[in-house]
Amino acid sequence: MDPTTLVVVVVVILLLIVARMAVRIVRQFEKGVLFRLGRVIGVREPGLRLIIPVIDRLPLVSLRIVTMPIQSQGIITQDNVSVDVSAVAYYRVVDAVKSIVAIENVAAAIDQIAQTTLRKVVGQHTLDQTLSETARINADIRQILDVLSVEWGVEVTLVELKDIQLPESMKRAMARQAEAEREKRAKIIAAEGEAIAATALGDASDTMMAHPLALQLRNLQSLVEIGVDKNTTVVFPAPLMSTIGELSAFLAREGQAASAGTTSPIKAA
Secondary structure, three states, X not given: OOHHHHHHHXXXXXXXXXXXXXXXXXXXXXXXXXXXXXXXXXXEOOEEEEOOOOOEEOOEEEOOOEEEEEEEEEEEOOOOOEEEEEEEEEEEEOOXXXXXXXXXXXXXXXXXXXXXXXXXXXXXXXXXXXXXXXXXXXXXXXXXXXXXXXXXXXXXXXXXXXXXXXXXXXXXXXXXXXXHHHHHHHHHHHHHHHHHHHHHHHHHHHHHHHOHHHHHHHHHHXXXXXXXXXXXXXXXXXXXXXXXXXXXXXXXXXXXXXXXXXXXXXXXX
């Protein structure tokens, strides 16, 4: 190969390398921040972009929402209960220039500030509030993160508590509390039932006092219900027993009267 051909080949290769360095492709979900000699020149939209090699630098910033799990944090609640709380945060870059210039690593910064904010917010609530008011806790964490991250060109779109781990002793105490609560409700319901039944029985007794035959019909119905099963039980309703007693007294009086009538003629003779 002669020297001229060699020079041409080298020049072509250098031109290809320079062209490769000068051409950048910004994807649809990205924005490019153009630095020229270390200064920000502007933002480049998606598409084919040309830069000056060596002089320009075009870092790409993703605008997609990032899912960031927040590691489980050992937190002491306001009522001195130790819990382990983990969460998940969603954020996205809204200002590409700030996310490059204002902070070195956006993801690491959001992760660290989210952990400390989670510990701070949950520590200001009691255990019952942490378990029942998760929506308000999520909103408080998101609001604090938004205030802190706005200077970095980042917007926190959502924060959700993912898991709350309780000590075993606390789980047992909560189970006993729930059981006691259920027993209380059961006793209240039973007492209300007894009150309704007593009122109904009072009304029924008033009706039976006004209609004595109703009590006899009720007794017969009770005998029919008892007689459904094959058994040797003999039941005498209270009204029947009183009737038998009255009949016995009547027969006793008749017997005494008959005896007195027989004795009187003999004495007269």
